[in-house]
Amino acid sequence: MAGADRTVRYLSALSGASTTRVLNLASIALANADKPEHKSAPFFDSPIVNASIILKHRVRSDETYLFPSSRPVATKIIIPFDVNDLRAGGRSFFVDQRGFLESLREVGNYGDKSMDHDLAVLRILNSLPSLDPFLLREHLRAQDFRCADCYFKISNADQIAMSTYVSSELYKLISLASGGGKSSDSSTQRLVSALLSTEVDDKLEPLRLTLAMNPVEFREGVFSWRGFLYYKWSMENFWPEIISVLRAIRKIRPVGAIDFDTKQFLKQSQANIITKVRDGGEAVKKILAVYDAAYEDLVRNNNPKTFREFLLSAPHLFLELGEKMGAISHIVSFWRFRFPKNALPMIDAEELAAIFQDFCSSFAGDDVEKAA
16 A cells, blocks of 8 residues: 655655656656657556656665565655645655555556556666666667657757767777777767667677677677766766755755754754765766776777676676766755755755755665775
8 A cells, every 4th residue: 555655745846857866757747748749658558657756765774664675775656646736745655565566556546457568667667776867768768668758858968968978988999990990970970879879780780899799798788888978977077066066055054943953963964965975976986987997998908808898797886886876966956956056045944854864865875885
């Protein structure tokens, strides 16, 4: 049975956005209600679930009993009581908690209809370390789930910026794959487009031969490679914004009356968030440095062995990397939507405490640093 959940209150501050930890289908449904593609290629078959809020949730000690085995992070599904007013709260349950299938069938109002499609999509979401739109879209397409573009809020500017970044990353490798000749801009762009696509086709055959990988290994390796390129681009793209947000978190003060315990909680939370984000960022940089070293050995020394082995062993690092990046990106994205630049931050102590509590719970541990 799905339980009442007040967590959705602070999500109203997103104002229609999704982050790497939150997939806000409720706001997407409202914004695209009149668009045919939203109805013709939905995320979920159930209209109710297709207007839910899905988030990566740090499992608290009083929630462990819900699962047959321990886990640091779970995928939570929240069904808002009123999609027009998220502050009203909602009902929630977790993927794979005890009684999950019964809760999904009841909340989704499937009746005698099949849940297979929606269940498969939820399983994919549950397997991901974060819900950033690029990786989410790639995973779904890899499993032949084609959803409307409105579900993946990737701006044209970001796609162009990433394409340019990947072009610069791959230029030397493309020259190596072409036998040392100088590659043209058009050939570089074709290869970049192929690498960023979900299809591993003949355009990537020169790279497969260069890396001496069989087709199965190469398909798995390309997916990991695509993810590392995305995270590396993301880290370089928004790290200055992270520093700015941390300064804002340190300075913010709630309006209105505040008791001693709440004041102490906010003060301690500010310090914890800043420490966790900085440590998480350093851990991410360590893993990306491992990628950089393997890639550099490939392009400088014409040695595919190190990079090939890295790609094949990358999934563990990739998942841990996604968790840390997801937590950091969520904090930055949420903060900027809740407190736009050049606007006076106005918030009461109760809401600020809820936001800080969510931020502190975003990090599941030190697994990334240990892995690096």
